[in-house]
Amino acid sequence: MACLSFAGRVWNRVEKTCHQMPIVLNTVLVFSITAEVSYLVLNEAPLQLDQKKTQWSMVWKTVHLIAQYFMLGNITWNASLFLKTNPSIRGVFLGSDAMAQGWRYCYTCETYTPPRCSHCYDCKVCVLRRDHHCVFFGQCVGYRNYRYFISCLLFMWTGLLYAVVMNAEVFIVVLKEGVTLHSIMLLLMPWIMLVSGQVTARAFAFAFIADTCVLGFLLVAAFLFFHLFLLLRGQTTREWYSIRRPYNLGILGNLRHSLGTRWYICWLCPLISSPLPGDGIHFQVTGSLEPDPKRLR
Numbered sequence: 001m002a003c004l005s006f007a008g009r010v011w012n013r014v015e016k017t018c019h020q021m022p023i024v025l026n027t028v029l030v031f032s033i034t035a036e037v038s039y040l041v042l043n044e045a046p047l048q049l050d051q052k053k054t055q056w057s058m059v060w061k062t063v064h065l066i067a068q069y070f071m072l073g074n075i076t077w078n079a080s081l082f083l084k085t086n087p088s089i090r091g092v093f094l095g096s097d098a099m100a101q102g103w104r105y106c107y108t109c110e111t112y113t114p115p116r117c118s119h120c121y122d123c124k125v126c127v128l129r130r131d132h133h134c135v136f137f138g139q140c141v142g143y144r145n146y147r148y149f150i151s152c153l154l155f156m157w158t159g160l161l162y163a164v165v166m167n168a169e170v171f172i173v174v175l176k177e178g179v180t181l182h183s184i185m186l187l188l189m190p191w192i193m194l195v196s197g198q199v200t201a202r203a204f205a206f207a208f209i210a211d212t213c214v215l216g217f218l219l220v221a222a223f224l225f226f227h228l229f230l231l232l233r234g235q236t237t238r239e240w241y242s243i244r245r246p247y248n249l250g251i252l253g254n255l256r257h258s259l260g261t262r263w264y265i266c267w268l269c270p271l272i273s274s275p276l277p278g279d280g281i282h283f284q285v286t287g288s289l290e291p292d293p294k295r296l297r
């Protein structure tokens with residue numbers, strides 16, 4: 001029995017660590033990229049000693065650094081508010097509309113849940129207007145934390161776009177020797193080049209971060225534009241495969257309903273208050289709630 005409980009404790013610990021791994025990894029990557037671009041700005045991007053330096057004034061460097069730390073601040077702040085804001089039904093009075101259209105019974109939570117709410121088997125709870133379970137944060141995106149999710153994604157995208165432009169220098173330096181097997185391997189598989197002793201740790205670090213910026217930018221761009229598309233259509237990720245949009249309030253209505261009354265400015269800083277007009281339980285229905293005929297075929 002004691003052995004079983006010990007095994008259970010170990011398993012819980014392993015599970016918890018696995019859930020936190022993506023958050024730790026993302027934090028390390030975001031801070032490493034910021035440190036690298038700050039280095040490029042402060043040293044006027046001289047990656048090679050014989051390279052002609054671009055002369056940047058102190059004012060110009062300061063503008064770059066302020067922009068970088070503004071983006072970093074927004075990413076980390078929105079991410080922490082996203083994690084702190086509970087999107088689930090825990091502690092929420094759901095009312096007594098259980099027999100109304102769209103309500104369903106969740107056998108795991110043992111309660112009736114409102115429309116657009118669904119159970120997350122990772123979070124082990126029902127989430128109000130559940131969008132999806134974000135594996136990078138280990139938490140669901142729902143009605144109450146959606147604003148922080150979109151703002152974080154937006155600043156990750158702008159930050160990575162900026163980092164890719166700043167890292168153009170790294171690609172130029174690597175490719176200066178021509179498109180050789182060495183330069184291609186360094187850009188595509190920097191780890192192998194480091195382990196096999198073909199490059200210095202410094203060259204590896206720059207190539208690795210430059211690669212991460214490009215890959216991260218493409219990935220985040222795909223996520224951001226997909227979610228902006230859904231946001232404007234008034235759909236969640238779970239609803240997007242349907243041709244029906246029963247909760248569509250028009251572009252401005254959808255923005256207001258998802259990001260709050262100050263949707264036009266709230267993304268600029270998480271401090272800007274933007275109360276959500278609804279309660280995450282009742283939704284204005286503007287279209288048919290019948291199942292999609294395409295899916296019934």
Ligand SMILES: [Zn+2]
Nearest residue numbers: 106109119126
């Ligand atoms: Zn549930």
Ligand SMILES: [Zn+2]
Nearest residue numbers: 120123133140
């Ligand atoms: Zn979840």
